[in-house]
Amino acid sequence: MFEFIVSHYNYWMYIALMMVGFYAMMAKRNLVKKIIGMNIFQSAIILFYISTSVKRGATVPILEHAHEGHGAVAHAAHAVDVMQYANPLPHVLMLTAIVVMVATLGVALAVAIMIYKRYHTLEEDEIMMSIRRG
Amino acid sequence: MKILSLITVVFVGAALIYGTLDMPKWGDPHSPASTHVSPYYLRHSLHDAATPNVVTTVLADYRGYDTLGETAVVFTAGMACILLLRAGRKRRGKGHV
Amino acid sequence: MIAQIPILIVVIPLLFSVLCPLIGLWRKGLCYSWAILALSLCAVASIDTLFAVMGGGTIHYRLGGWAPPFGIEYVIDHLNAMMLVIVSLISLIVAIYSRRSVEQELPEKIVYFYTVFLLQVTGFLGIVITGDLFNLYVFLEIGSLAGYALIAIGEDGAPLATFRYIVMGTIGACFYLLGVGYIYISTGSLNMADVQQILPQLYHSKVILTAVAFLLAGIAIKMALFPVHVWLPDAYTKAPSAVSALIAPLMTKISLYVMIRVLFTVFQPHLSIELLPITDIMVWAGVIAILGGAVMALAQTDFKRMLCYVVVAEVGYIVGGVGLANTVAMKGAILHILNDAVMTVGLFTVAGIVTYKTKSHNLSDFEDLFRKMPFTMAAFVVVALSIIGVPPTCGFFSKWYLIQGALIAKHWAFLAALLFSSLVSVILFFRIFEIGYVFRASNGTQTHGDEHTAIINEAPLSMLIPTIAIAIAMILIGLYNQAIVSNIIAFAIPKL
Structure with missing residues (x-):
C-alpha cells in the first residue's frame, strides 16, 4: 500500500494542481484570475506528461559519445542502452503544448483588453451590471 | 455557483x-510509454538524423509536422492579436481614445 | 505530384494565409481574391482526394516519410475524405459570400480577417485529415484560436462572449489532451491505428475508462452538446455574419467527426457499444439536446440566436444517431453531418443577408422581406423546409434514416424527440414566414402589381449567388442522396 502511494502520488499532485486551475476557471469572477487558472490547469497537464517520461536512473535523452569516430555511427544504432535515457517523446509533445498554451494566453489577454476598453473593468459582476444598465 | x-x-x-x-x-522503465515507441527514437536518432539530442530529432524530424503546427499556432495567435487590437486603429484613433 | 495531394489540402490554406498580410500591404482588396484562390485550390485537392479514396481505398500519407507509429501520418478513408470536401467547399462558399458583409462590418480589418479566416480553415482541415491523436490537438488549437479571434471582432458584447468561449473551449481542449495523455501512458503510442491495435488488451483498465470519459467530455464541450452548449449561442450570435456562417456549420460538425473517430477508430465499436454503456448515454444525451435546443429555440426573438439553438438541436440528432449504434442510424448520422453542414451554412448566410440589409437580426426584421428580397427568401424557404424535413430537400432523407434507425433500435424516446423537434421547426420557420408576409403599411397605402418591381431591394449578387447555390445544393443532395449513401457513406460507417 505504502509503495503504491509512493509510486503514484506524483500523478495525484498534478491532478490536485489541475483542479486548482479548473476551479479558478469556473468559480473566479475576475477575468484575469480565470486566465491564471487556465494557465495553472495547462501547466499541470504539462507536468503530468513530463512525469511519464521519467525512467528511474536515466538521464536526459542526449546520446553520449555520439560523435566519436564516424565508423561508430553505424554500430551506434544497436549500442544505445535505452534504459539509460529518459523517454524523449513527452518532452517533444509538451514543447508543442507549451507553445499552444502561450498562444491561448495571448489571445485570451487580447480579448480581456478588448473587454476592458469597452467596460473599463475586468470584474464579471460589474460587466454584467453595466450591460444590464445598457 | x-x-x-x-x-x-x-x-x-x-x-x-x-x-x-x-x-x-x-x-x-518498463512502462508502456517507455517501451513501445520511444526506444526506436533513442536507437535510431543518430543514424536517421545524425543528432545526439533525441528530443531535437523527434521535434524536427519524426514529429516535424507537429512543430509546423506549433509554428502555425504562434502565427495564428499573432494574427489574432493584430486583428483584435491593432488593425484599423489608425482610422478610429482620432475620434475617441 | 499526385501522391502529394493530401498534404496540399492543409498546406495551401496555411501558406496562403502566411502570404496574405504581405498581399494586403500591397493592395488591400486583393486579399479577398487571394483567399478565394486558396480555397478553390484546396477544394480541388479535396475533391480529387475524395475520388482517389473512392477509387482506391484508404490513403496513407507519411509526413516526412517516417513510418507510422514513429512519425505522423495522414489516414484518409471515406469519412475523412467526405469531411474534407464538406469543409473546403463550405469555406469556399462562405469566402465568396463574405466580401460585402466584411466590407460593411469590418472595413479596417479586411487583410487580417482573411488571414485568420484561412488559418481557421487550415485548423479544420488539419483536424479532419490527421491520423495522429496529438496532431489532432495541435490543429484543434489552431482552429480554436482563429475562431476566438474571428468571433471577438463581432458586434457589441462579442469580446465577453468570446472570453466565455475561450474558457470553455480551453477546458474542452485540456480534457482532450488529458485523455490523450492517459492513452499514451497505457499504450505508449499516439497513432490512432496503432492505439487501436494495442487497446483491446487494456479494455478493462481504469486508465482507458477515464481516457474515454475525458476524450468524449472534451469533444462534447467543443461540439456544444446540450448541457455544455452555453458558450455557443452568445458567441455565434455576436460574431460577424461571415464568421458565423463559417464556424457555426463547421466547428460542431468537425467535433462530431472527431467523436466518431475516437469512438470507432481509436476505440473499437466493441468497447463503445458492448463493454461500456457509452452509446446508451449518447442516445439520451442526444434526446436531451434535441429537446433542449428545440425548446430554447422557440423562446428566442433574435433570429441568429434562434439558429444557434437549432444548431444545438441538430448536434443532438447526430449524437443520438451515432448512439443508436446500428448501421441504418449510423448512415443517417453521417448523412446528417453533411446535410446539417449545408443547412446551417444556408441559415447563417440568410441571417447575414438580413443583417447586411437591416443592420440587425431580430425576427421582426423579416417584415416585408418576401417582397423586398424574393430570391433570398426563396432560398430561405428551401433551407427551412430542409430543416423541417420535407422531401425532396436533403434534410428529409437523413431524418428518415435516423427514424428508421430508432425503430430498429426500438428507442422510442429518440423517435419522439425527432418528431417533436420537427414539429418545433415547423412552428419556428412558419412564424418567420408569417412575419415575412407582413407588408409595412408605411411603404404606401396600397400595393399594386406595378409597384412591386420598384420595391425589390435584393442583396448584392456576391451574397445572393452563394445563398442560392446552397439552396440548390440542398435539393441536389436530396435527389442524389442514394448515390452519396451507397458510394461514400456505406464505406464510412464503422463495422458494427
Whole structure:
C-alpha cells in the first residue's frame, strides 16, 4: 500500500494542481484570475506528461559519445542502452503544448483588453451590471 | 455557483485519480510509454538524423509536422492579436481614445 | 505530384494565409481574391482526394516519410475524405459570400480577417485529415484560436462572449489532451491505428475508462452538446455574419467527426457499444439536446440566436444517431453531418443577408422581406423546409434514416424527440414566414402589381449567388442522396 502511494502520488499532485486551475476557471469572477487558472490547469497537464517520461536512473535523452569516430555511427544504432535515457517523446509533445498554451494566453489577454476598453473593468459582476444598465 | 464549481472540481478530480490507479509506477522503465515507441527514437536518432539530442530529432524530424503546427499556432495567435487590437486603429484613433 | 495531394489540402490554406498580410500591404482588396484562390485550390485537392479514396481505398500519407507509429501520418478513408470536401467547399462558399458583409462590418480589418479566416480553415482541415491523436490537438488549437479571434471582432458584447468561449473551449481542449495523455501512458503510442491495435488488451483498465470519459467530455464541450452548449449561442450570435456562417456549420460538425473517430477508430465499436454503456448515454444525451435546443429555440426573438439553438438541436440528432449504434442510424448520422453542414451554412448566410440589409437580426426584421428580397427568401424557404424535413430537400432523407434507425433500435424516446423537434421547426420557420408576409403599411397605402418591381431591394449578387447555390445544393443532395449513401457513406460507417 505504502509503495503504491509512493509510486503514484506524483500523478495525484498534478491532478490536485489541475483542479486548482479548473476551479479558478469556473468559480473566479475576475477575468484575469480565470486566465491564471487556465494557465495553472495547462501547466499541470504539462507536468503530468513530463512525469511519464521519467525512467528511474536515466538521464536526459542526449546520446553520449555520439560523435566519436564516424565508423561508430553505424554500430551506434544497436549500442544505445535505452534504459539509460529518459523517454524523449513527452518532452517533444509538451514543447508543442507549451507553445499552444502561450498562444491561448495571448489571445485570451487580447480579448480581456478588448473587454476592458469597452467596460473599463475586468470584474464579471460589474460587466454584467453595466450591460444590464445598457 | 461556487458550490457547483466545487462539486464539479471534486468530481472531475476523483475521476482523474480513479484513472491513475491502474497507471504504471512513476519512473518505471518498463512502462508502456517507455517501451513501445520511444526506444526506436533513442536507437535510431543518430543514424536517421545524425543528432545526439533525441528530443531535437523527434521535434524536427519524426514529429516535424507537429512543430509546423506549433509554428502555425504562434502565427495564428499573432494574427489574432493584430486583428483584435491593432488593425484599423489608425482610422478610429482620432475620434475617441 | 499526385501522391502529394493530401498534404496540399492543409498546406495551401496555411501558406496562403502566411502570404496574405504581405498581399494586403500591397493592395488591400486583393486579399479577398487571394483567399478565394486558396480555397478553390484546396477544394480541388479535396475533391480529387475524395475520388482517389473512392477509387482506391484508404490513403496513407507519411509526413516526412517516417513510418507510422514513429512519425505522423495522414489516414484518409471515406469519412475523412467526405469531411474534407464538406469543409473546403463550405469555406469556399462562405469566402465568396463574405466580401460585402466584411466590407460593411469590418472595413479596417479586411487583410487580417482573411488571414485568420484561412488559418481557421487550415485548423479544420488539419483536424479532419490527421491520423495522429496529438496532431489532432495541435490543429484543434489552431482552429480554436482563429475562431476566438474571428468571433471577438463581432458586434457589441462579442469580446465577453468570446472570453466565455475561450474558457470553455480551453477546458474542452485540456480534457482532450488529458485523455490523450492517459492513452499514451497505457499504450505508449499516439497513432490512432496503432492505439487501436494495442487497446483491446487494456479494455478493462481504469486508465482507458477515464481516457474515454475525458476524450468524449472534451469533444462534447467543443461540439456544444446540450448541457455544455452555453458558450455557443452568445458567441455565434455576436460574431460577424461571415464568421458565423463559417464556424457555426463547421466547428460542431468537425467535433462530431472527431467523436466518431475516437469512438470507432481509436476505440473499437466493441468497447463503445458492448463493454461500456457509452452509446446508451449518447442516445439520451442526444434526446436531451434535441429537446433542449428545440425548446430554447422557440423562446428566442433574435433570429441568429434562434439558429444557434437549432444548431444545438441538430448536434443532438447526430449524437443520438451515432448512439443508436446500428448501421441504418449510423448512415443517417453521417448523412446528417453533411446535410446539417449545408443547412446551417444556408441559415447563417440568410441571417447575414438580413443583417447586411437591416443592420440587425431580430425576427421582426423579416417584415416585408418576401417582397423586398424574393430570391433570398426563396432560398430561405428551401433551407427551412430542409430543416423541417420535407422531401425532396436533403434534410428529409437523413431524418428518415435516423427514424428508421430508432425503430430498429426500438428507442422510442429518440423517435419522439425527432418528431417533436420537427414539429418545433415547423412552428419556428412558419412564424418567420408569417412575419415575412407582413407588408409595412408605411411603404404606401396600397400595393399594386406595378409597384412591386420598384420595391425589390435584393442583396448584392456576391451574397445572393452563394445563398442560392446552397439552396440548390440542398435539393441536389436530396435527389442524389442514394448515390452519396451507397458510394461514400456505406464505406464510412464503422463495422458494427
